[in-house]
Amino acid sequence: MLLNKVNKWLKNTQSCVLCGLHQANALGICDDCMSDLPWSMSCCHQCGLPTSSPVIKICSNCIKQPPSFDATSATFRYVFPIDKLLPSIKYANKTSHLGWLSTLMSQYILSQDKPLPDALVTVPMHPWDEIKRGYNQSSLLANLISKQLKLPAHLSAISKIKRTPHQKELNFIERQQNLINCFRLNEHLPKQVAIVDDVMTTGSTANEISKLLKNNGVETVQIWVLARTPE
Numbered sequence: 001m002l003l004n005k006v007n008k009w010l011k012n013t014q015s016c017v018l019c020g021l022h023q024a025n026a027l028g029i030c031d032d033c034m035s036d037l038p039w040s041m042s043c044c045h046q047c048g049l050p051t052s053s054p055v056i057k058i059c060s061n062c063i064k065q066p067p068s069f070d071a072t073s074a075t076f077r078y079v080f081p082i083d084k085l086l087p088s089i090k091y092a093n094k095t096s097h098l099g100w101l102s103t104l105m106s107q108y109i110l111s112q113d114k115p116l117p118d119a120l121v122t123v124p125m126h127p128w129d130e131i132k133r134g135y136n137q138s139s140l141l142a143n144l145i146s147k148q149l150k151l152p153a154h155l156s157a158i159s160k161i162k163r164t165p166h167q168k169e170l171n172f173i174e175r176q177q178n179l180i181n182c183f184r185l186n187e188h189l190p191k192q193v194a195i196v197d198d199v200m201t202t203g204s205t206a207n208e209i210s211k212l213l214k215n216n217g218v219e220t221v222q223i224w225v226l227a228r229t230p231e
């Protein structure tokens with residue numbers, strides 16, 4: 001045991017932050033964990049929900065009733081270990097995972113070969129909720145992505161001015177009403193914007209913020225999330 005520790009120290013090797021069993025790569029995770037990550041598969045380009053075939057670019061829901069945002073890029077599916085990691089970042093201070101996750105998210109976004117936005121914004125928390133948690137994981141993530149992709153992050157562009165119950169606890173109508181007049185835009189933004197968030201659940205918040213941006217001169221809104229939960 002001690003010998004292992006000494007050897008590790010001598011070689012300056014680091015164990016994988018996910019399994020703790022193998023030697024980590026530059027990102028801090030091992031090759032096994034890396035190959036087991038649940039990368040996104042075929043999903044709707046607009047809302048990010050899974051589609052039955054890669055041939056389907058836009059799902060029937062988005063054709064019938066398109067959301068206010070134009071495209072969604074979700075790096076991972078919301079399954080193990082992502083479904084355990086994202087709540088641990090949000091509720092248990094495990095924000096260090098955002099380092100390697102943001103690097104993979106940036107690589108995924110670049111691999112999609114789509115035009116990059118002019119600016120990044122984040123999904124704001126109500127100031128009381130942010131004080132309680134001590135951080136906003138969306139802002140931490142947007143800050144990292146901003147540095148990696150060299151895109152300006154406007155972290156204070158949007159404020160949440162009303163405290164609301166969690167969207168998942170509400171039905172469709174309640175979700176729409178819950179978010180009315182909930183957000184405020186504080187500054188002028190360029191024409192192409194991406195909203196960065198850790199996870200997209202119902203899509204109602206992304207929809208509401210996109211509406212606000214488009215009512216104020218933004219032309220294209222993309223949603224960049226680590227994962228999209230299934231409906």
Ligand SMILES: [Zn+2]
Nearest residue numbers: 016019030033
């Ligand atoms: Zn590992």
Ligand SMILES: [Zn+2]
Nearest residue numbers: 044047059062
């Ligand atoms: Zn869709």
